[in-house]
Amino acid sequence: MPTRARALSTRALLVCAAIGVAAGLVGGVAGWVTPVVIAGAPIVYGFVLGAHVIPGIIAQETLRLPWVALLSHVLAALVASAMAPQWAGRFLGTAVLFGGIQEGVAALTRYRVWRAWRFFISAVIIGVIVAAVVALVVNLGAMPLWAQVSYLVLSVLGPVAWTGLALVIGAQLRRAGVNRR
Numbered sequence: 001m002p003t004r005a006r007a008l009s010t011r012a013l014l015v016c017a018a019i020g021v022a023a024g025l026v027g028g029v030a031g032w033v034t035p036v037v038i039a040g041a042p043i044v045y046g047f048v049l050g051a052h053v054i055p056g057i058i059a060q061e062t063l064r065l066p067w068v069a070l071l072s073h074v075l076a077a078l079v080a081s082a083m084a085p086q087w088a089g090r091f092l093g094t095a096v097l098f099g100g101i102q103e104g105v106a107a108l109t110r111y112r113v114w115r116a117w118r119f120f121i122s123a124v125i126i127g128v129i130v131a132a133v134v135a136l137v138v139n140l141g142a143m144p145l146w147a148q149v150s151y152l153v154l155s156v157l158g159p160v161a162w163t164g165l166a167l168v169i170g171a172q173l174r175r176a177g178v179n180r181r
Contacts, residue, residue, distance in 0.1 A: 008071070012063055015178055016072045019062070023055035023072065024079020027091060031084030042138035043147050046130045046155025052076075052094050053126055053159045054166045056102040057119055061170025063179050066103070066111050073099030101125055116167055123163035127156035 008016070030051050037045050055076040056069030077095035081088035105122040106113075131152050140148055173179070 008065065008067065009181065011181070012065060012068060013071075015063060015173075016059055016068050017075055019055050019058050019072045020075025021079050023058065024076040025083070026051055026054060027076055027080030028083025031080055031087040031091065034087070038138060043143070043151040044154055045138055046127070046134050046151060047158035047161070049094075049130050049134060050127065050155070050158025050160075050162045052091075052098055053102070053123060053162050055095075056099050057123075057163050057166035058170040058173070060102060060106060061114070061119070061167050062173040064111070064114050066106070069102040069106070070096070070099035073102075097129070098126055101129075119163050119167055120160060123159040124156065127159040130159060131155035 030048050034045070034048065037048050052073075055072035059068040059072035062068075073095035074092070077088075077091040080091045084091075102119075102122045105118060105125070109118060134155060135151070138151065140151060143151065
């Protein structure tokens, strides 16, 4: 008999919604500081953009269920879009991309491996994508070599650092019993 996919419980949906709102507030702030960062210190833009990994990592670490990363990302994007509507399309695109990568890495382990290394694999993948895509936005080739290297390192390390923070938050939520079924 084929196994039916489990629907997320109301509790899981509410946890994803709470994570999405909190992370969406962070995303909205990141949206408003983005033009300032690009104009004043473009080498840290990748680090700022890396903050968008937060909802999926917290949701997966807290609930350890399929689809919670993508759901939390989309909800965060909707909240961030309400705060900074000029970035709505980018917020939603980033949510689908980052949430999809996080879900994909979890799916490769059949949603059974929840060790930190697994989360950091998705963070590095996202960091490399961020570095490549955002290099075009900030015209990386026009920067001095030290700035190019700093930019690339910060773009990859940004999602890694934000993932570390999100794992701590998710672990604390688990300890508090938020994941009880």
